[in-house]
Amino acid sequence: DADVTQTPRNRITKTGKRIMLECSQTKGHDRMYWYRQDPGLGLRLIYYSFDVKDINKGEISDGYSVSRQAQAKFSLSLESAIPNQTALYFCATSVSGSSTDTQYFGPGTRLTVL
Amino acid sequence: GNSVTQMEGPVTLSEEAFLTINCTYTATGYPSLFWYVQYPGEGLQLLLKATKADDKGSNKGFEATYRKETTSFHLEKGSVQVSDSAVYFCALSEKPGGTSYGKLTFGQGTILTVHP
Numbered sequence: 584d585a586d587v588t589q590t591p592r593n594r595i596t597k598t599g600k601r602i603m604l605e606c607s608q609t610k611g612h613d614r615m616y617w618y619r620q621d622p623g624l625g626l627r628l629i630y631y632s633f634d635v636k637d638i639n640k641g642e643i644s645d646g647y648s649v650s651r652q653a654q655a656k657f658s659l660s661l662e663s664a665i666p667n668q669t670a671l672y673f674c675a676t677s678v679s680g681s682s683t684d685t686q687y688f689g690p691g692t693r694l695t696v697l
Numbered sequence: 698g699n700s701v702t703q704m705e706g707p708v709t710l711s712e713e714a715f716l717t718i719n720c721t722y723t724a725t726g727y728p729s730l731f732w733y734v735q736y737p738g739e740g741l742q743l744l745l746k747a748t749k750a751d752d753k754g755s756n757k758g759f760e761a762t763y764r765k766e767t768t769s770f771h772l773e774k775g776s777v778q779v780s781d782s783a784v785y786f787c788a789l790s791e792k793p794g795g796t797s798y799g800k801l802t803f804g805q806g807t808i809l810t811v812h813p
Contacts, residue, residue, distance in 0.1 A: 587740075614799060625701075625786060625803035626741075633799060641800070673740055677799070684729060684790040686801055688740035 586610045587689035589674050595695045602661040604692050606674030613679050615657040616686065617641075617649060620671040629672075632657055633679065664696045699724045701787050703804035710777055710811050718772040718807045720761075720787035728789040730754075730763055730770040731801070735784040744772075744785070748792075777811045784808050 587608045596602055606615065613634050618626040628641030630649040638651060646668060650658045661668055671693050675686040704719040722730070729748045733741040745754030750765035759774045770787060787804040 616800075623805055625805040626801075627803075628800055631800060675741075679799075684799055684801070685731070685743055685746065688733075688742070690738075690740045 589689040593693045604659045606657045608676045612676035614677045616675040617659045618673045666696045669696045699802040701804035707808035713776045716774040716777045720770045731788045733786040782811045
């Protein structure tokens with residue numbers, strides 16, 4: 584079984600709809616991240632959480648919100664989706680105290696906003 | 698702020714050719730450096746990493762050396778295979794104590810296609 588899972592894997596929605604993307608992990612890591620991938624731009628950080636009570640904005644948080652329901656679960660919401668939020672979204676985890684901060688990624692959610 | 702610049706792609710090679718993907722970075726202090734690979738339809742996987750100057754990371758025939766003097770971490774493989782076709786990302790992370798510790802900064806990715 585995958586250590587980091589994301590649901591749904593694909594989603595098509597319409598402008599103005601509220602969307603939630605979910606991430607779960609069985610790695611026991613305390614840190615979790617949401618990234619967005621756009622062609623030619625690499626991955627950009629949306630939000631990150633270093634533990635259940637610690638949530639921080641990344642470089643492109645506008646239009647997004649998150650919830651850390653438990654150590655193993657981190658959800659990303661688009662309150663009112665717009666077409667330029669069409670992208671591939673990745674969740675990642677890491678463990679605090681690591682000297683190298685290796686992150687482990689889920690398989691991604693492809694979101695299309697019409 | 699921190700930044701990572703990768704050579705522009707896409708890169709197309711024949712099987713058994715030599716591969717180099719250039720990566721340079723700008724960062725505070727001496728970050729940890731990573732190469733991640735994304736196979737079609739999958740998430741990113743760590744390919745290799747290096748944590749200090751002159752360290753060489755290696756995995757699956759790929760190598761990269763942490764060059765402090767040129768702020769570079771170029772990815773190389775002596776003989777590529779069709780199965781190496783993927784998107785390759787260079788990334789950095791500050792060490793513990795840095796203001797951006799715990800956050801990866803990625804390059805834009807390089808698409809590699811290997812033909813038989």
